[in-house]
Amino acid sequence: MTAQRITRQGLLDWLNGVAAKATLIAPVRVEGIYLFRPIVKIEDIALDYSQSTVPPKEWLFPRSDTLFTIERLDRAYELKPPAAAGPRVLFGIRPCDARALAILDRLFLAEPADNLYEERRQNTVLVGLACARQQLPECFCTSLGGGPQEAANVDVLLAGAGEAYTVTVATEKGQQLLxxxxxxxxxxxxxxxxxxxxxxxxxxxxxxxxAFNSSYWQRLADRCLGCKMCTYLCPTCHCFDIRDCDVGGHAERVRCWDGCQSALFTKLAGGHNPRASKAARLRQFYAHKYLYFPERFGVTQCVGCGRCAHFCPVNIDIRETLRDLQTLEVCPHGSGETARRREPVGAAFGDSRASA
Amino acid sequence: MLDLTPDMKLFSLRLQDPAVAESLHYEVGQFALVSVFGVGEAAFDISSLDAPRAALEFAVRRVGTLTEALHEMEEGSVVGVRGPFGNCFPMAEYEGRNLVVIGGGSGMAPLRSVVNYVVQPARRERFGQLLILNGARTPADLAFKHEFEKWASSPQTCLELTVDRGDDDWRGRVALIPDVVRELKPSPLDCVAIVCGPPIMIKFTLKALKDLGFADSQLVGTVETKMKCGIGKCGRCNVGDKYVCLDGPVFTFAEIGRFLEEF
Known part of the structure; x- marks a missing residue:
């Protein structure tokens, strides 16, 4: 890794050159929020943005992704794969979101690999933008081993603000791009x-x-609306649904984001639903990230970006849940009830953001 | 297509591409995803045995959107199939042992290939005694009637049928599966019991078998979960650190017992 610097004007000139050769995707302000979007004018890039509301995972794992189109022929069907994505540069990605992509890699690239994700991943260069300040009141990347200047999961990392940026080249791909x-x-x-x-x-x-069988989950579920906001905006959530959609004359097989907080997520056609309660579904969200995924893939499936807490309409705050889990007094496996709580659940039952 | 029960049909698929048909191999207990183009895709256990030029068979009960569309199809229609996926019943491990195969309703679908594997004359003597217990709500709901004679006439094989409610022509048992298990008292000695069916039937059948001395490691079943991708990505079938589509659907109840969640 070598460090160099680039002026703001030098950066914009370089990005103009990048945009001529690849699809440049960067944070822009859209109706009051930041989103990663293909760039038409370099000046549109929000270089001083805080955090994108929707994580940049959507450019590798889109919320709605056509797997193939289906044309009906005489006693047969023709299935056509979608056009391949060309080269892309994902610019301005925060270190936590880059770390999230490295986590998604573990799942999507595990054999058998997800070929759509793999193809996009290979065709995408990641340019990170280090955090010069805390971006969301709720973010806690350092508690999970990440950091505001982490360069490990990008090809190039830019740090700084204003007139000059420090450039850290992390990979060969990054070197070429520069x-x-x-x-x-x-x-x-x-x-x-x-x-x-x-x-x-x-x-x-x-x-x-x-705490698996603790009544804690039911108390947490009493607040939850089941809106799935946490799973949609999570940079590491990867669950999806697959459906056939009629798009006039032909059909498309589409996969779209789905989440474990939906009651239909595990419901079988015959009516049986093994995860029928909201409490069990909320538990799945935390257990998948902090227990199951680490057991299977060796890393925690959370980067501490804070989005789930920031955008939850009823202030369910992952920081609070993790603290509660540390202090809950629980009985050994399978014995059902939580013995006694030392602290009230969700200490800041009102606006948790105020305490951040 | 063959009507198995009033709401269950056996679909036989022939692969269009001879090269794919030639290279397709699967084990007893594996599943595949069947597509009705324009409607969707769903996972089904494969009910046939892997053999040269044999059709791929699925026993499908009409319960949802996709199965409804399948049932409405005409002979010769084109569907899609992806697979095989998942693990399998370790049939080689069962050789030399007695087998108890218990299926409730459409739970008989994944077990049909187990039974047909064991009763094949060339293979039959590799296994000990085979007890097949097939239960359903009514006599009409008993699936695979067209194979009962083949099963019952196999050496050292006993086929027991039971229904929850009989009809005028029914001369057989009217009893719940767990009660029949208690009555027949299969010996746990050197035996493996495979149980598939609705959750409530499994629960009480396992209890009956355990009361007879079966250990969790001798009890085998399939975990039925919603599945979309079949390759461990979509998250639907995640139970603990397992993805049923990759690590299952076949588990021993010792393994299932280690799941933190009841599935």
């Missing part, structure tokens, strides 16, 4: 911002096992 850029030697990493949230995540897998 070939046309006017770089100067001697870039220095700006001081890392201090982050206010420290959430205890160590030993969470075991805590979840212990």
């Amino acid at each position: 070939s046309g850029a006017t770089l100067r030697d001697g870039g220095e990493m700006p001081p890392a911002p201090s982050l206010s949230n420290q959430v205890p995540t160590a030993g969470m897998a075991e805590r979840l096992r212990l």
Whole structure:
């Protein structure tokens, strides 16, 4: 890894060159929120953005993805795959969202690999933008081993703000992408911002096992609307549905984001639903991230981006849940009830954001 | 297409591409995803045995959108199939042992290939005694009647039928499966019991078998979950650290017992 620097104007010039050769996707402000969108004018890029509402995973795993189109022929069907995506540069991705893509890689690239994701991943270069400040009041990346200047999961990392950026080249792909850029030697990493949230995540897998049958989940579920916002905006949630859609004259097989918070998620055609209660579904959200996924893939399936807490309409806050799980007094496996709580569930029952 | 019960049909599929048909191999207990183009796709256990030029068979009960569309199709229609997926019944491990195969209703679908595997004359003597217990709500709901004679006439094989409600022509048992298990008292000695059916039937049947001395490791079943992708990505079939489509659908009840959640 080598560090160099680039001026703001140099960066914009370079991005103009990048956009001529690949689809440049970067954060822009759309109706009051930030989203990753293909860039037409370089000036549209929100270089000083905080955090995108929808994580950039949507460019590797779109919320609605056509697997193939179906044309009906005489006693046969013709299935056509979608046109392949060309080269893309995902610019301005935050270190937590980049880490999330590395987590999604573990799942989507595990054999048998998901070929659509794999193809897009290979055709995408990631340019990270380090956090100069805490981006959301609820974010806690450092509690999960990440950091506001982490360069491990991108090809190039830019750090800084205003007139100059420090450029860290992390991969060969990144080096190639920078070939046309006017770089100067001697870039220095700006001081890392201090982050206010420290959430205890160590030993969470075991805590979840212990609290598995706790009534805690029911109390949490009493607040939950089951809107699935947390799963849609999570940069590591990957569950999907597959359906055939009639699009006038022909059909398409489409996969679209789905989430474990939906009652229909596990319901079988015959009516049986093994995860019928909202409490069990909420538990699945946390257990999948902090217990099952680590058991299977070796990493926690959460990067601490804070979106699920920030956007939850009823203030269910993952930081609070993780703290509650650390302090819940629970009985050994399978014994059902939580013995006694030391602290009230969801201490900040009102507006948890105010305390952030 | 063959009517098995008033709401269950056996679909025989022939692959259009001879090269694919030639290279397709599957094990007892594996599943595949069947597509009705324009309607969707769903997972079904394969009910046939892998054999050269044999059709791929699925026993499908009419319960939802996709199965409804399948049932409405005409002979010779074109459907799609993806697979095979999942693990299988370890039939080689069962050789030399006695087998108890218990199916409730459409739960007999994945077990049909187990039974047909064991009763094949060339293979029959590799296994010990075979007890098949097939139960359904009514006599009409008993699936695979066209194979009962073949099953019952196989050496060292006993086919027991039971229904929840009889009719005027029914001379057989009217009893719940767990009660029949208690009555027949299969010995747990050197035996494996495979149980498939509705959750409530499984629950009480397992209890009856355990009362007879069966250990969880001798009890085998299939975990039926919603599945979309079949390759461990869509998350639908996630139970604990398992994806049923990759690690299942066949599990021992010792393994199922280690799931934190009841599935």
